[in-house]
Amino acid sequence: MKKILALVLVLMMAMTSVAFAEDITLRVWVGDNNDEAWINGVIENFKAAHPDNNYTIEVGIVSEGDCSKNVLADPEAAADVFTFADDQFNSLYNAGALQEVVIDPETVIADNAEGAVAAATGSDGALYAYPATADNGYFMFYSKEYFTEEDVQSLDKMLEVAAAAGKKVGFPLSNGWYIYSFFKGAGLDMVINEDGVTNTCNWNATDTEIKGVDVVEALLAIAQNPGFINADSDPFVAGVKDGSIIAGVSGTWNANVAQEAWGDNYAAVKLPTFTVAGQQVQMSSFAGYKLVGVNPHSEFVGDAMDFAAFMTNEESQLSRFELRGQGPANKAAAASEAVQAAPAIAALANQAAYATVQRVADPYWTPAATLGEIIANNNPDGTDLQTMLDNTVAGITASALQ
C-alpha cells in the first residue's frame, strides 16, 4: 500500500530530495546571488566545526521578501533552513511552517538584540527563528551638500530646504510599510490580534489626542509640498542618481546607491519629526530584521537547527556585515568598531528607540497602500477624510479575506 502511495505521489507531485541515513543533506535558502560567497564560507566553517558528520549542504536563492510565499506553497518541500524578512514571521508562524528553537534557545536570546529576539518570538512566547540581521528597517538618507545636521531633525525644515533648492525629499507614501511611521508617531495604533490573522487599528479614531483625520491632513500638506516626492525604492534610486532627490526614506539596501551618488556628502540619520495638529511629533517606524527559520518537516531537523544557529552566530553575522554590509542583530557583532562606523547602521540604531517590531496580518497592506496613494494624489475624489479612514480601517481590520 505504501508503495502504491509513493508511486502515485511520484506521478502527481514533484518529489523532494531523498536523503540517506548516514549522510546529512540540508537545503538552505538565502536571499540573493550576492550572498553566495558569504554562505559558502559559513558552510565551510560549519563543516569544519562538525567533522564527525558528513554534511551535504545545498544553497538555493529565494528572495527574503518572497520567502513565505515559497515556503507556504508546499511546506513539506521547502528548504530545511531559510532566510526571511521579519514581516513574514507571522504568516509562517501561523501556518506552522517554523520549527520552535528547542536546541539552546537561551544562547540565541542572550546573544541577540532585544528587538530582534522579539521579532523571532511567537505569540506563545517561544523562540521560532534565529535573528540574522537588524538592518531591515528604514531611516533617512540625506546629502550634506544641502542639509545641516540640524535641518534633518524636522521634516518641515527638510521640505523647505529641498523646495528652495528645487529638489525633492523622497518618501514611499503609497506603501503600507512606510506610511505606518506617521500614524504610529502620532500615537495611533495598528497591531495584529491574538488570532494572528486579523488586525486592530484605530487610525480613524476621533477621541485620541491627535485624531486620525489630523494625520491625514498633515500628510496631505506634506504630499503637496513642492519639496516632496512620493518615491518607492526604484524611483528613489533613479532620483538619487539623477540628482533630483537629495534626501529620502529608504533602507540599507539603497545605501550603496546613495553613497556612490553623494560621495563624501552621504549621510544617514534617524527619521525626523513632522507637524501634526500643530505639534512636532517624532516619526515612528517598523523595525526590520532578517530571520533564519527551520522547516519542521526537515528530515534532519536537529542538524538544521545547528546550522541555523551557526549561520547566525557572532562570527557569521560579522562576516555577513563585512561581505554584504548587512547590520548584525548579534549584540557583540553590532558593538564592533567597523559596524559602528557605518552611517546607515548607526542611523538604524538611533531610530530603534522609536521603532516597533512588525506584527502585521496580511489584510493591512493593500488598504494602507491605497490610503497613501490617495493622499499622494491629493484626494482626487474629494472623499471625506473620516470616511476615507473608516474605509481603510475596515479593510485593515477585515477578517482574513472572505
Added chain:
Amino acid sequence: MSMTQQARGRRSGLARAFSSVGEFFAGTAEAFRKGDAFTRLSALISGAGFIARGQIVKGVLKTLLEALIIYLIPGFILPNLSKFGTLGTVVAQKTFDPVTRKNVWNNYDNSFLILLFSVMSMAVILVAVVLWMKNMRAAYELQQTQERGKHVNSFRDDVEALLNKRFHVTLLSLPTLGVVLFIIIPLVVMILIAFTNYDHDHLPPNALFTWVGFNNFKSLFSMTAESSFGYSFGHVLAWTLVWSVLATFTCFIGGILMAMFINNRNTMGKRFWRTCFMVTMAVPQFVSLLLVRNFFANQGIVNTICKNIGLTDWLFGIGAIPTANYIPFLTNPAWARPMIILINIWVGVPYQMLIATGILMNIPADLTEAARIDGANAWQSFWHITMPYILFVMGPSLVNQVVANINNFTVIYLLSHDVYVTQNQYMANANASEVDLLITWLFGLTQDRQNYKMASVIGILVFVVCAIITLLAFNKMIKGDKEESFQ
C-alpha cells in the same frame, strides 16, 4: 439518406449520449441474463469467460487488472474516500526527539492530498465500473461467437488487430490516459477547491481545510463593509471585457492597416519594413514590456522629457494630472488603462501584420481586378472584397484572441505589478485594482494571500465567461455552410 437517419441526426447530442449509455447498461444486463456459466463467472473473475474459451493470455491480463483494482481498494481508495466528507480530522502534531534529533509527527491528515486522492479514487472506480460492464459484454459476445462456430481470436490475432484494424485504440490510449491524469483530475480538484475554505488560515499540511458549500460564491457576489469582493468582481469583470475587446480589435485593425501599407504597390522597400517589424517580434515580449514600463515610470525617461519640455506643467495647469512632478502614465486609472491598451497595440500589431500579410497575398487577384474594371475605387474594393475576405479567414482566430486577451496575464501583470497602487478603497480591501484582469487578480490572491478558495471561484467564472463568448461567437460564425457563402 432515409427519413429515420435524418431524424436521428437531428436529435441533440445530449439525448444521443443518454441513449447510448442506456444501451450500454441494457447490453450488460442482457449479457448476464443470457450468458452461460463462464460468462456469468466473468462478473466475479473478469478473465473467466476468456480463459474458458481459449483466450488464455487475454483472460489472465484481465484478471490481473481486476486484482490490481481490488488491491487498491483497501490501501488507497477506501482510506481516502472515507475522509472525503470531512477532508481529514487529524491535525498535524509533532514532538522533537532530543535523542535522534528528529521531529516525530503523528499520522496526520493532509486535506489537499485527501481531496486529490479521493478524486483519483473516484476516477479509478468509474473506470473500473465501465471496464467491468464492457468486460461482461465482451465475454457474452465471445460466447456467441463460439456458439455460432466462428473463429475465436487468439492473442496474436488481438495484437495484430490493435496494430491494424483497431490501430486508433493503440494510438489514443496513452494520450487519453495523459489527459485524464494531468488535465481532468487536476481540473476537478481545482473546481472542488472553490467549495472549501482552502486559504491562508487553512494551509495543509499543518492545518486542515473542509467543505463550506457555496459560501465562497456568496462572498463573491455580496458587498459588505468587511468583504468587497462583490464590488471588485463587477469592476474587474467589466474592465476585463473592455480590455479584451479593445485589445483584440485595435491590434487587428492596426495589423491590417500596416499590412496594407506595406503591401501597397507604391510602398518602397517592402522587405525592409517587414524585417523591421519582424525584429520587434524577435525580442521577447516580457523584455519589451518591462522596458516600456520603466520608460513610462513616474521617474522614467518619458516623464523626464515631458517635464523638460514643459508638458507636465501644462497638463498640471489644465488639471489633467494630480501632481506637477510627473505624468502618472501607469499609476493613475485614467491614464494607466489607455496606456496599457496603447502599449499592447505596439506589442501586438507586428504579429497581426504578419498574419494579415499572408491573407492579403492570398486574395485572388481576379476579384480585385474585376472590381477595378467595374469601376470600384480603392475604398470600395477594400470594404467589399478585402475586408470580408480577411474577416472570413480570421473570424475564428479573432474570437480566439478575445478569449486569449481575457486571460492576457503577461501584458497587464508586467505593466502594473509593483507599480500600480489603486486609489479605490473598496477594491484595495479585496486585493484588486482598476487595471487588474480577472486572471491577474486571481494570481495576486493565490500568490500574495494564499487565498486558493477565492482564486478557484474566480477561475470557474473566468471559464464561464470564456465559454459563453466562444460558444456565442463560434455559433454565429462557423455554424452552417459559411464556406460557400463567401464567393
